Amino acid sequence: NAGVTQTPKFQVLKTGQSMTLQCAQDMNHNSMYWYRQDPGMGLRLIYYSASEGTTDKGEVPNGYNVSRLNKREFSLRLESAAPSQTSVYFCAGSRDFYSNQPQHFGDGTRLSIL
Amino acid sequence: AQRVTQPEKLLSVFKGAPVELKCNYSYSGSPELFWYVQYSRQRLQLLLRHISRESIKGFTADLNKGETSFHLKKPFAQEEDSAMYYCALQANNLFFGTGTRLTVIP
Numbered sequence: 001n002a003g004v005t006q007t008p009k010f011q012v013l014k015t016g017q018s019m020t021l022q023c024a025q026d027m028n029h030n031s032m033y034w035y036r037q038d039p040g041m042g043l044r045l046i047y048y049s050a051s052e053g054t055t056d057k058g059e060v061p062n063g064y065n066v067s068r069l070n071k072r073e074f075s076l077r078l079e080s081a082a083p084s085q086t087s088v089y090f091c092a093g094s095r096d097f098y099s100n101q102p103q104h105f106g107d108g109t110r111l112s113i114l
Numbered sequence: 115a116q117r118v119t120q121p122e123k124l125l126s127v128f129k130g131a132p133v134e135l136k137c138n139y140s141y142s143g144s145p146e147l148f149w150y151v152q153y154s155r156q157r158l159q160l161l162l163r164h165i166s167r168e169s170i171k172g173f174t175a176d177l178n179k180g181e182t183s184f185h186l187k188k189p190f191a192q193e194e195d196s197a198m199y200y201c202a203l204q205a206n207n208l209f210f211g212t213g214t215r216l217t218v219i220p
Contacts, residue, residue: 003157042118042200042210058207090158100208101148105158 002026006091006106013081013113021076021089021109029093032074033102034058034066036087043090048100049074081113116141118203120211127191128219135186135214137175137201146204147184149175153197161186161199171195191218 004025013019023032031050035043035058045058049068063085065077074093078085089109092102117140127133139145149161162170164177164184175186184201196218201211 040212042202042212044210045207048207059209092158100204100206101146101160101163102208103160107157 004029004091004093004104004106006089006109008109009107010110011112013078013111015082015113017081018077018079019081020078021091021111023074023076023091023106024072025074025091025093025104026072027093027095027104028071029095029104030071031094031096031099031102032068033092033094033100034064034074034076035090035092036060036085037090037108038087045100046076046089050099083113085111086113087111116203116205116209118201118209118211120199120201120214122214123212124215124217126217126219129193130190133188133191133195133216133218135199135201135216137184137186137211139182139184139201139203141182141203141205143205145177145179145184147175147177148202148204148208149173149184149186150200150202150210151197152200153194158200191216193218193220 007022033048034046047066049055052071091106094103119138147164151161152158200213
């Protein structure tokens with residue numbers, strides 16, 4: 001099992017560009033999550049999907065959109081990247097529905113916005 | 115507002131010594147607390163949750179509502195315990211502390 005897989009691992013964007021961060025899991029997770037981690041701060045929840053077909057805003061959703069394409073995949077989209085979105089992004093999942101308790105995380109995507 | 119505080123960014127202990135990683139929280143509701151761990155070159159993972167009252171890899175954590183704390187403890191540290199530890203509070207969403215890097219010195 002690959003677990004939770006994020007692509008890409010690194011990306012540099014210019015301000016205003018758009019991109020989608022991909023996340024796929026093979027752990028039969030029902031809930032999936034996107035977090036960002038900034039220096040000196042804990043992980044902050046951007047969006048989550050408590051079950052297939054549903055998505056909800058987390059603590060810091062502005063500037064992002066998500067898609068729960070199917071049970072396995074949960075993507076995060078930056079429509080118009082801003083330097084404030086420079087961060088490390090983590091996807092996570094859990095088998096529980098609606099639990100908000102991620103069990104397994106991906107390796108992270110390091111994103112820099114110039 | 116909810117908050118999780120891990121006052122120590124770095125903590126070093128000798129192998130075999132007791133270890134305590136501190137976590138304090140503020141939350142007006144009934145708290146659910148967790149510890150996550152990230153070992154070197156591995157992914158972040160859930161270590162334990164207070165509601166389970168479990169011991170994982172020799173670690174325990176007791177919720178003290180009076181002191182609003184959820185410290186992680188282990189009586190005898192091992193080298194393989196060296197890792198980054200995050201305390202987290204569930205309050206609608208899951209709020210993470212900034213983490214403590216534990217180094218166990220051989």
